[in-house]
Amino acid sequence: MDFIDVAQKRTSVRSFSEEGVSKEALREICRIGGLAPSVNNFQPWRFVAMANKDKMSELAAVVAQKIEELPEKSCELGEQIKKQVEYFSIFFEKAPAVIFVFVSPYESVLERGVTLTHDEVNRMRAYPDMQSVGACMQNMLLAAVNMGLGACWMTSPLIAKHEIAKMLNVDSEYELAAMMVVGHASHDFPPKPKKEIDTIFEFVS
Structure with a gap:
């Protein structure tokens, strides 16, 4: 698929066949x-892929519990x-599969x-390690589209993240930075509207 077509077709997919x-x-x-660029070419990533529904449900339950424990404002909202x-x-x-990026x-x-x-x-340089992860994730999302798959970036x-890393038996020196669900989309998802280039681009001579 042509790169421009891939970039324009990419959208977040949360429903799969x-x-x-x-x-x-x-x-x-x-x-x-x-293959993405990274700070000092450090390539800090490690990938863990999973398609085991039982384990994915166990991880989801842990995430749900953490959300439940969050203190909420004293209102219905x-x-x-x-x-x-x-x-x-x-x-x-x-989802059919999940990729964890550490x-x-x-x-x-x-x-x-x-x-x-x-x-x-790190703060002064606007977190180049996380920018590296962003570049990596974008590569992965575009790769999925090029392969005829749908995907969604999750944070x-x-x-x-600590509980997930432990359940996946990932060494403690690595930290979970992002996740990506991937599969065959349940139906066509049109890309979401994006800002017109003239509203976000300026050329300074």
Whole structure:
């Protein structure tokens, strides 16, 4: 598929058919993700793919419990919002497959020559490690579209990122940074409207 077509067709898909996704397809999506640029070419990512519905339901239950434990405002709206957030946080249990993207900590070159802490440098540089993850995720989403699949980038389940990492037996040096559900879309999802280029672009001479 032409790259422009892939980019324009990509949209968040949260409803899938019963058709599964092969291990090879998931591996290829992660391979394309790993081609993304990263801070100092550190390539901090590690991918864990899953298609086991029972395990996905177990993970979803943990996420739902964490959301339930959040203190809510003393009004009816607070409970409604938590229910809405819960749906968008655990729908991955109904997807054919999920890819978890973990990252390892990095030390920037700048940290070796200044007295600033890692967090201070990271903040000053607008979190290049998370920007690296963003580039990786975009590669993965576009790869899924190119393969005729639907996908959705997720971060809300990260409320239980420590529990998820433990349940997946991922080494503690890695931290869950994002998730992606993937499968065959249940129907055609038209891309959401985007801002016109003239409203977001400026050329300075």
